[in-house]
Each structure stands twice: as structure tokens, then as C-alpha cells.
Amino acid sequence: MRNYIQPGDSITVTATAAASSGDGVLMGSLFGIASGDAAIGDNLVLTTTGVFEMPKPSTDDLAVGDDLYWDDANGLVTNDDDTGSNPFIGLAVSVASNPSGTVNVKLG
Template sequence: MKNYIQPGSTVTVAAPANVLSGAGVLVGTLFGVACGDALSAADVEIKTDGVFELNKLSAQAWTVGAAIYWDNTAKECTTVTTSNTLIGKALAVAANPSSTGIVRLNG
């Protein structure tokens, strides 16, 4: 195909803020996990699919298969839908309290 560009599981975007490798990055409604550190507005590669251990709202319990959203203000995952962006599904139970959860990104 002449119009094929790339697989798309890793893409380059302008960092919306300073980011560290492994941190969640939201650009519009495109979510991924930073593959490296980047300063605000610099190019950063993000992985848009796969399974990651990500920061979560500590005071939440997750069940396997729960819809997971990104709270871009708090820079953490949550099950709260209001004002947040759907990014994937929980792949493991996460206790209340716990600081991280396992998420399969929607891609």
C-alpha cells in the first residue's frame, strides 16, 4: 500500500508538559506512555498500546476489566468518568489503598 505510514503503536508527539519515561501523556484524546524523558513542547515518543503499571487514584479499588480513565489534572488513572479520558481496562485487581494499577491501553 502506498499510503501506509507505520504500525502506530509508538508515535511521536509534542510533550504537553515536562514528562518522565513511563509517565502517562495525553495530547488531545491520544493517550500513551512516554518512552523517554522530554521537556515541554519537545518531541517525545509514546507507546499507545500494551500493558503498563501506572499511577492510580490511591483511594480506589479496581476489578479486572474495569474501564480506566486518565485524570490529566492529577496525572493518574481512575475509574471516574467525569472530565477524564478513557484509556483502557484494568488487567488486575488493585486494592484501596494502592498507588499503582495494571492497565491495558486501548491504543
Template structure:
């Protein structure tokens, strides 16, 4: 291992840009993850950047496995709409249009 290696980066501690609750999606710049614990603005917040999570879903969209999904920061949901949103992963389990939550695979890539 290189002497300047720090960590894998799947779980990253950053200053909370806003109040965050455990399990909430978090986007700071191009860095997206899921809060691992509650944190107030400015406090250390560990986010999970990889894994499969149940996240709030845009209603009115049916999801197919493998479809790309995006974080819609305006509405606070995951969506299949690319325009104006940040790519965060893919659908891991199909969901009906009326579902309020969806199963998403985060791959940890920075986009």
C-alpha cells in the same frame, strides 16, 4: 501495503506538550500514551499507545479486572471515575483501594 502507509501507530512520536519523564502518562488532546523516554517541552517524544503498564492509581478505589479506567489529568492518576476524565483502557490486574499504582491495559483507541 498501500503506498501512503506510514506506520502501525502503536508507538507515535509527537512534540512534547509539557516536560515528560520516561514511563509517565501523557495526554495530548484525545491522544493518550506512556512516554518512552524523557523529553522537554517541544522536543520529540515517543509514546506507547498500546500495552500493559503500571501507572499511578487513584487511591481509595478498588479495581476489578476488566473495569474501564480513565485518565484524571487534574490529579495525574488513572481512575475508575468516568465523569470529566478520558477513557484510556481497562484494568489488567485487580488492585486494592489503598494501592498507589495499578496495572492497566492500553488499547490505543482514540476516544
């Protein structure tokens, strides 16, 4: 295919905010996990597929298969779509009961 560019598992973008390796990063509707550290204006590789342990509110009670959303203001995964303002990022692939602070997320 002459129009093929790349698999899309990782996307290189220009960082619009400082990011550390492992941070969730939202750019418009694109969500990924920072593959390294970046300052504003640096190239930043976002991993857009896979399973990652992500921070969540300790009060969220999550089951395998729950839809998960990104609360960009707090840098947390949540099961609350906040009336559509938190974008969908993937599914829970682990049980994460109250008071746990993390959940395993399959992106996409």
C-alpha cells in the same frame, strides 16, 4: 499499500509539557506512555499499546476488566469518568484494592 505510515504502537509528537519516562501523557484525545524524558518542544515518543503499571488513587477499588480513565490534572488512572471529562484510556488487567497505589492497565 502506498498510504501506510507505521504500525502506530509508538507515535512521535512534540511535547507540550515536560514529561519523564513512564509518565502518562494526554494530547487532545491521544493518550500514551512517555518512552523517554522530554522538555517542552522536544520530540516525545508515546507508546500507545501494551500493559503498564500506572498510579491510581489509593481509595479506588478496581477489578480486572474495569474501564479506566485518565485524570490529567492529578496524573492518575481512575475508574471515575468525572462526567465525561476524564478520557477512557484502557482496562484494568489486575486487581487493585484499597489502599494500593497502582494498577496494571492495558491501553486502548
